[in-house]
Amino acid sequence: xxxxxxxxxxxxxxxxxxxxxxxxxxxxxxxxxxxxxxxxxxxxxxxxxxxxxxxxxxxxxxxxxxxxxxxxxxxxxxxxxxxxxxxxxxxxxxxxxxxxxxxxxxxxxxxxxxxxxxxxxxxxxxxxxxxxxxxxxxxxxxxxxxxxxxxxxxxxxxxxxxxxxxxxxxxxxxxxxxxxxxxxxxxxxxxxxxxxxxxxxxxxxxxxxxxxxxxxxxxxxxxxxxxxxxxxxxxxxxxxxxxxxxxxxxxxxxxxxxxxxxxxxxxxxxxxxxxxxxxxxxxxxxxxxxxxxxxxxxxxxxxxxxxxxxxxxxxxxxxxxxxxxxxxxxxxxxxxxxxxxxxxxxxxxxxxxxxxxxxxxxxxxxxxxxxxxxxxxxxxxxxxxxxxxxxxxxxxxxxxxxxxxxxxxxxxxxxxxxxxxxxxxxxxxxxxxxxxxxxxxxxxxxxxxxxxxxxxxxxxxxxxxxxxxxxxxxxxxxxxxxxxxxxxxxxxxxxxxxxxxxxxxxxxxxxxxxxxxxxxxxxxxxxxxxxxxxxxxxxxxxxxxxxxxxxxxxxxxxxxxxxxxxxxxxxxxxxxxxxxxxxxxxxxxxxxxxxxxxxxxxxxxxxxxxxxxxxxxxxxxxxxxxxxxxxxxxxxxxxxxxxxxxxxxxxxxx
Ligand code: PRX
Numbered sequence: 001x002x003x004x005x006x007x008x009x010x011x012x013x014x015x016x017x018x019x020x021x022x023x024x025x026x027x028x029x030x031x032x033x034x035x036x037x038x039x040x041x042x043x044x045x046x047x048x049x050x051x052x053x054x055x056x057x058x059x060x061x062x063x064x065x066x067x068x069x070x071x072x073x074x075x076x077x078x079x080x081x082x083x084x085x086x087x088x089x090x091x092x093x094x095x096x097x098x099x100x101x102x103x104x105x106x107x108x109x110x111x112x113x114x115x116x117x118x119x120x121x122x123x124x125x126x127x128x129x130x131x132x133x134x135x136x137x138x139x140x141x142x143x144x145x146x147x148x149x150x151x152x153x154x155x156x157x158x159x160x161x162x163x164x165x166x167x168x169x170x171x172x173x174x175x176x177x178x179x180x181x182x183x184x185x186x187x188x189x190x191x192x193x194x195x196x197x198x199x200x201x202x203x204x205x206x207x208x209x210x211x212x213x214x215x216x217x218x219x220x221x222x223x224x225x226x227x228x229x230x231x232x233x234x235x236x237x238x239x240x241x242x243x244x245x246x247x248x249x250x251x252x253x254x255x256x257x258x259x260x261x262x263x264x265x266x267x268x269x270x271x272x273x274x275x276x277x278x279x280x281x282x283x284x285x286x287x288x289x290x291x292x293x294x295x296x297x298x299x300x301x302x303x304x305x306x307x308x309x310x311x312x313x314x315x316x317x318x319x320x321x322x323x324x325x326x327x328x329x330x331x332x333x334x335x336x337x338x339x340x341x342x343x344x345x346x347x348x349x350x351x352x353x354x355x356x357x358x359x360x361x362x363x364x365x366x367x368x369x370x371x372x373x374x375x376x377x378x379x380x381x382x383x384x385x386x387x388x389x390x391x392x393x394x395x396x397x398x399x400x401x402x403x404x405x406x407x408x409x410x411x412x413x414x415x416x417x418x419x420x421x422x423x424x425x426x427x428x429x430x431x432x433x434x435x436x437x438x439x440x441x442x443x444x445x446x447x448x449x450x451x452x453x454x455x456x457x458x459x460x461x462x463x464x465x466x467x468x469x470x471x472x473x474x475x476x477x478x479x480x481x482x483x484x485x486x487x488x489x490x491x492x493x494x495x496x497x498x499x500x501x502x503x504x505x506x507x508x509x510x511x512x513x514x515x516x517x518x519x520x521x522x523x524x525x526x527x528x529x530x531x532x533x534x535x536x537x538x539x540x541x542x543x544x545x546x547x548x549x550x551x552x553x554x555x556x557x558x559x560x561x562x563x564x565x566x567x568x569x570x571x572x573x574x575x576x577x578x579x580x581x582x583x584x585x586x587x588x589x590x591x592x593x594x595x596x597x598x599x600x601x602x603x604x605x606x607x608x609x610x611x612x613x614x615x616x617x618x619x620x621x622x623x624x625x626x627x628x629x630x631x632x633x634x635x636x637x638x639x640x641x642x643x644x645x646x647x648x649x650x651x652x653x654x
Contacts, residue, residue, distance in 0.1 A: 008464060008512040010397060014404065015436040016413050020386070024433020025299050032434040035447035046448055047075070047288070047476055054291045055284065056090045057081050058257050065474070071494035071503075072481065073474040074261050075285040082255035083264060083287050084126075084159035087326035088119045089255065099331045102305075102354055103148045106195045106337040110354075113148065115329070118155075120251035121148075126156040127253050128245040132187060132221050136161030136256055139185040139266070142312075143167045143176060143203060145194030146336045149225050149242065150312045153189045154322045158264060158283075161256040165266040165278070168313025169194050169201065171598040173209035175276075177216060179268050182278055182484065184218040189242075191225040192232045197341035204232040260284025266483045267315055269421040270535035271492060272506075272524035278483030279315075279421045289425030289477025290324035296446060297415050297429045298358055299387060300328050307333040308360040308389075309347070314532070315421040316391055320360060324425070339365050344372035348380040348407075359407075360389035360415075364530040366399045367561045377406045387432055389415045392531030393563045394519050400439035418442035418519055420505060421533070422493065424477030427451065428517055441516040449475055451517070453509050458498045466510040466520055471503040478503065525622075527556040527564050532600050539566060539603070542596035546589060548572050553612055553620045554603070557629040567629040568603040569612055569650055576610045576649065586654045605629070605653050609646040616642055625650070 021027050026035070039046040044064040052060070061079030091098070096116040104110040113121070134140060140162050144150040150166070157164040165183050167176055180188065190207050193200045204224055211219055224232065225242040264283045268276040294300045306325050310316035325332040333354055339347050339361075347369065351359060369376070388408050390400070395416055404414055413432035419425060427449050428442045435443050445451040450472040452460050461467040471478075482489040494500045508520040522528065525536040536554040543552035551571040559565035570589065577585050586606040594602045607628075613621045621641070627634050628651050638644050 008510060008518065010438050010440055010512070012397075012401075013436045013438055014413070016433055017411065020413060021433045023301070025295050026431045027433045029434050032431050032447065039448035043448070043473065050292060051076055051079075051284070051288050051476070054295075055081060055287060056086050058085075061260060061284075067474070071474070071490060071500055072486070073478070075282075075288075075476045076260040079260040079284055080257050081260060081284060081287075082159065082258055083283050083323065083327075084122060084155050085255040086287060087155060087323060088115060088122060091115045091329045092119060095329050098329065100326065101148050101151065102331065102333045104333060104335050104337070104350060104354070106198065106341070108342075111148075118152070118326075121152050122155045122159060123251050123253035124246045124249040125152050125242075126159045127249040128223075129156055129160060129162065129187070130253075131245065131249070132223075132240070134160065134162050134187055136258075137263075138162045138187070139183040140164050141167055141176070141180055141183065141185045141188040143169060143171075143188060143190045143207060144225065144312070145169055145191050145196070145203070145227060146311050146317075146334065147191070147225070147227065148334055149191075151322050151334060154265075154312065154318075155326075159253060159255050161258050161262065163263045163265060165268070166313050166318070167268070168311060168598070169203060170313070170600055172595055173206045174596050175598055176206060177210040178275055179278075180210060180216045180219060182268070182275070183266055185216075186218060187221045187223060188219055189223045189225070191227040193228045193230050195228060195336065197338040200228060200230065202230075202232070208233060208235070258283055261480075263480075265318065267318065267421055269315075270526055270533045270538055272526055272535060273537055274488075276535070276538065277485065277488060277492075279479045280481050280483045281424050281477070282480050285476030285478070286319075286424045287323065287327060289423075289475070290319045291327050293319075293417075293426040293429070293446070294324045294328045294330070296431055297417060297426050298360070298389065299432050300330060301357075302329065304330055304357045305333070305355055305384070306330045306358045306360075307335070307351075307354070307356045309335060309339070309362070309365065310360075310391070315424070316360075319425050339369060340372065344369055345376045345379065348377045348382060351382050351385060352380040355384040357384055358387045358389070359385060360391060362392040362531040363390055363395040363399055364393065364562055366390070366395070366403050370399065370402050371561065374402065374406065382407060382409065385409070385412050387415065388412050389417060391417045391419075393528045394521070395440060397439035404439075413437060416440075416442045418517070422479040423471075423505075424479065427471070438512075438516055441512070441518050443516050445517075452502075453511060453517070454498075454502070456497070458502060461510075463511045463513055463515060466508055468523055469505040469507045469509040469519070470498065471505065472501075474503070527554075527566060529556070529559075529564050529566060529600060530562045534566070534601050538597060539568065539593060539601050542593050542601070543568060543570060543589060545596065546592050548574070548585065549589070551612055553622065553625055555622060555626045555629050557605070557626070559604070565604040566601065567605045567607070567625075569607050569609060569625055569628075571609055571612055576608050582608055582654050607650050607652060607654065609649040611643045611646045613638070613641050613643065613646055613650070
């Protein structure tokens with residue numbers, strides 16, 4: 001049976017309970033189909049009505065979609081709004097005292113803040129940013145732990161019209177520097193340390209390293225939140241404490257009137273070539289995507305206690321922590337720690353403690369928790385849960401079933417949400433009160449999202465056949481461009497081969513006989529390690545920057561917990577190392593990659609060869625390396641290889 005047939009043969013189907021359907025925001029398949037039909041018949045009218053219904057506009061828009069400069073699409077282009085107003089101020093008349101954020105610290109203590117308090121803190125910090133001369137359109141890097149202040153910093157930027165670019169707290173100084181430079185950021189917001197899983201990570205010191213040698217001249221100020229008592233090195237005139245600059249600031253800061261097409265944020269993500277690209281999202285369309293998916297996919301109810309376990313350094317944390325839940329007025333959890341600290345029951349214990357109703361996490365977390373304690377959920381009262389979500393990578397059917405039965409008590413629908421940094425919000429996902437779900441399938445596209453699976457010529461493939469996942473029409477929350485690189489935007493996402501008309505997601509997928517979609521994996525050289533996107537070229541560039549390395553090729557191999565693991569094939573400048581020497585150099589190269597990019601990019605497996613397998617024209621044979629990485633028997637013809645003896649060397653793990 002082919003790989004596609006194997007994944008498409010799933011015949012377990014789980015319809016939502018009658019009780020869930022009765023209370024759902026979209027109940028039953030007919031309601032879903034009616035929305036899809038409306039989008040088909042009157043695409044602009046469909047989006048116009050939703051944007052008017054769900055967004056509080058300062059000045060209503062008159063034009064819905066401007067396609068005149070396609071693929072540079074504009075949505076609601078003459079509308080004016082402020083996203084921070086939409087996330088906070090508009091709730092104050094009736095929800096000022098409602099809890100906005102329950103912050104659970106690494107050590108298990110928690111604090112709550114109401115919408116009114118969130119408003120005051122965001123305004124105070126927004127005024128502090130203004131006092132440092134941060135203006136509309138300026139870029140601000142946020143390199144913070146997962147604490148409420150990270151959300152406050154993002155909201156404050158949005159309030160004054162500054163463009164934030166959040167950098168995941170696990171990235172290294174080199175990665176921080178690249179992003180500061182590309183964005184020409186004026187200010188960076190960080191903390192002295194982050195605290196995760198009982199361990200402290202020195203964020204401020206990493207920022208100092210990124211800024212050393214005058215490498216980032218655009219940075220004027222470093223704002224430091226004091227998360228722990230640890231002292232940090234200080235650069236007078238440049239570094240300021242968060243608590244000092246908010247002192248005496250007013251708790252009122254009028255939201256800046258922004259255009260719907262002004263930039264909200266830049267978020268860097270890996271591609272198959274070059275350095276990470278700055279995915280640029282604009283305010284109006286992005287906000288609409290966030291709100292609709294909260295309502296449609298997460299079936300948001302005012303009584304919910306919502307918890308997305310992502311980090312704000314990734315798109316999931318942007319849309320489903322910072323913006324989506326606040327835009328609908330939810331009570332949500334912001335979690336500083338990790339799922340395995342103090343032990344593997346942390347998630348379940350927190351669900352019981354905070355009476356979480358809606359829980360959204362990644363398959364890699366589920367798989368590691370199954371391994372560490374498959375029976376642990378039974379020890380907790382998880383009866384508050386009513387909906388479960390999965391994001392970031394394909395969820396294998398066994399993990400899905402465990403999540404459904406052990407965590408959700410066979411009662412909670414699972415929303416397996418397919419989307420990307422570029423799409424801004426969920427694209428293919430169950431509408432839980434309408435769709436029966438199947439383990440391992442993200443099901444069907446949301447209303448208005450014209451997903452298709454196509455062959456090389458852009459023609460739809462029949463059900464049961466694999467192809468490239470595309471979206472046929474622009475939608476509001478789609479990225480607008482790659483920051484400073486319009487050409488890369490067009491060539492990556494609206495390529496010539498499809499006449500610049502289809503959005504190319506970069507994933508392969510197939511539909512089963514019911515039209516349900518399964519994601520098969522990336523079609524490019526992008527790896528998905530624990531739900532994190534990594535470009536093979538980025539890791540290769542880091543490796544060849546090491547003085548000992550002559551050449552390197554990186555591929556992925558399947559991994560039980562992480563989904564995919566990084567395997568690096570390396571040729572050194574000197575002799576091929578063996579035995580202890582090989583182990584020593586492999587350890588050094590792993591540490592090097594962690595330093596150059598971040599721990600998440602560290603190869604699991606490094607293999608040394610006298611050379612790398614190349615065709616006679618000098619191209620590295622990646623397909624062959626993938627087979628070697630998996631330990632598969634190599635079926636490709638290696639007779640054309642210039643150097644067949646390296647095959648034996650590269651099949652050996654250190
Ligand atoms: O390959 C797909 C995978 O993650 C990629 C997007 O990564 P990123 O931009 O970092 O965003 C992750 C969070 C949305 C996609 O191209 N992916 C994401 N969600 C799923 C998925 N693969 C399978 N099933 C999913 N539910």
